[in-house]
Amino acid sequence: MRNLFFPVGGGNEIGASCYFIQLNGAKFLLDAGIRLHTDSIYPRFHSLYLENLLDGLWELDGILLSHGHIDHIGALPFVVEEAQDVPMYATLPTREIVDLQLNQSLTSATFSREELVDFPRVKAFNALRVQRAIENITPIAWHSPITCETCQITFFPAGHILGASMVYIESDAGNILFTGDFTPFDQLTVPKYQLPDDLDVDLLITESTYGYQESLYVGDIDEEREHFAQKIDRCLDGGGTILIPAFAIGRSQELALILRDLIRDGHLKPFPIYIDGLAQIACDIYEDNDVKLFGYELEKAPKDFIDALDTFNGVIIASSGMLLDNSMSARYAEELLPDPRNAVFFSGYLDEESPGRKLERLHESKGQRFRINERDIPAHADVDTYRLSAHTGSEGILSLIERVTPKKVIFVHGCPQYKTAVNIHRETCRRFQNRIEVYQANNGTPIYF
Ligand SMILES: [Zn+2]
Ligand SMILES: [Zn+2]
Structure with a gap:
């Protein structure tokens, strides 16, 4: 049986990450995600059967989860339907985040059900399947190999968010390193990725x-932070309230600590920071895993805080990051946008069609009215x-390739269609000449190795 990599989803796109691997006769699935903000949310599991790679997901030997986004x-509740007895592996914090995302968010009475617009289709999963998915996950510690069929599997820290891992699979027929999502620099919530020096990698996924730009920031990261601090200072001085819509897991917690440090280092006068929505519950998982968030300026927003905003002079961090209708952040925005003393600062990627991006465009064109939560409101903030x-x-990806010097590299979870000056595929070919075989993953197209 030949070794094979087959992207079920997440090959030439960001979303629905799900890769089928056949290595030394063993069959694994790496991640099982969904797409957001589109109608076809699932990876195309059907393509596995059409290619005669599997008769059903029950034939898998293991499902390995890089992190909880x-x-x-x-797609796990969908996967367990067919793969009830297939072992799943993830770090303990990842399992806790999966639990939060799939289950607790459906049943928790501590925040409004509207919050779930972040994950519209997840609502549809029935609770039993969700529960089974979580129970099936065996927690695995970093740097501790486990044996699974003919392979040995080790998880290493990937940076990115709490619990995020790179997955290393060793076998007599070759070794694979799958990065998941990774970060090559220390964040305040989690350190950068960590790999042993002598890792033997044949295939890097x-x-x-x-991969289409050289570095993450156009300008200097310190300058960007300084600019951010000045904006906050000005708004708070004028008696306003600042809303930072942020993704619930990872970004919200990182922002809370960035604000803490700006205050601690004297760049900003102390002010209260409240966190709300799903992000608030995610903070508890971080705290339980020794990432200290509360006890500084950060506090959980009290219940019904949204009705008491008039006198608040501080910062609110709330999910969703894209200001999706009826999410906690959208409800705050509805209250805050009419007052010119207030401000909304976005903190990450915004889909072109998201309300967040529309608000950015409205502001650029000096528009005065904004439609949010199906209401037309004045927007002066x-x-x-x-x-x-x-x-x-691309520089961070290239330095990882340099570090592990694989025989082959496959790029996944990207936007290869972007016609930009920098292209990670081209850069890798150029930098490593003929020493490394380079592939761009395409959903539904197998790569043999
Ligand atoms: Zn991620
Ligand atoms: Zn991702």
């Missing part, structure tokens, strides 16, 4: 989210963007 784990990322540009 929904584009990497959202790497994310390439920002300041709007700006402070982009934070837990991925890396």
Whole structure:
């Protein structure tokens, strides 16, 4: 049986990450995510059967989960339907985040059900399947190999978000390293990725989210942070309230600590920071895993805080990051946008069609009215963007390739269609000449190795 890599989803796109691997006779699935903001949310599992790679997901020997973001784990309730007895592996924090995303968010009474617009289709999964998915996950510690059929599997820290891992699979027929989503620099919430020096890698499967630009930031990261601090200072001085819509897991917690440090280092006068929505519950998982978030300026927003905003002079971090209708951040925005003293600062990637991006465009064109939560409201608040990322540009990806010197590299989780000056595929070919075989993954197209 030949070794094979087959992208079921997430090959030439960001979303629905799901890769089938055949190695030394064993069959694995790496991640099982969904797409957000589109009608076809699932990876095309059917393509596995059409290619005669599997008769059903029950034939898998293991499902290995890199981290808890929904584009990497959202399809699990669907997968367990067919793969009830297939072992799943993830770190303990990842399992906790999966639990939060798939289950607790459906049943928790501690926040409004509207919050779930972040994951519209997840709502549809029935609770039993969700529960089974979580129970099936065996927690695995970093740096501790386990044996699975003819292979040995080890997870290593990937940076990115709490619990995020790179997955290393060793066998007599070759070794694979799958990066998941990774970060090559220390964040305040999690350190950068960590790999042993002498890792023997035949095939590297790497994310390439920002493979189309050299580095993450156009300018200097310190300058960007300084600019962010000045904006906050000005707004708070004028008696306003600042809303930072942020992704619930990872970005919200990182922002809370960035604000803490700006205050601690004297760049900003102390002010209260409240966190709300799903992001608030995710903070508890971080705290349980020794990432200290509360006890500084950050606090959980009290219940019904949204009705008491008039006198608040501070910062609110709330999910969703894209200001999706009826999410907690959208409800805050509806209250805050009419007052010119207030501000909304975005913190990350915005889909072109998302309400967040529409608000950015409205602000650029000096528009005065904004439609949110199906209401037409005056929009006089300041709007700006402070982009934070837990991925890396092409330089970070190239230095990982340099570090592990694989025989082959496959790029996944990216936008190869972008016609930009920098292209990670081209850069890799150029930099490593003929020493490394380079592939761009395409959904439904197998690569033999
Ligand atoms: Zn991620
Ligand atoms: Zn991802």
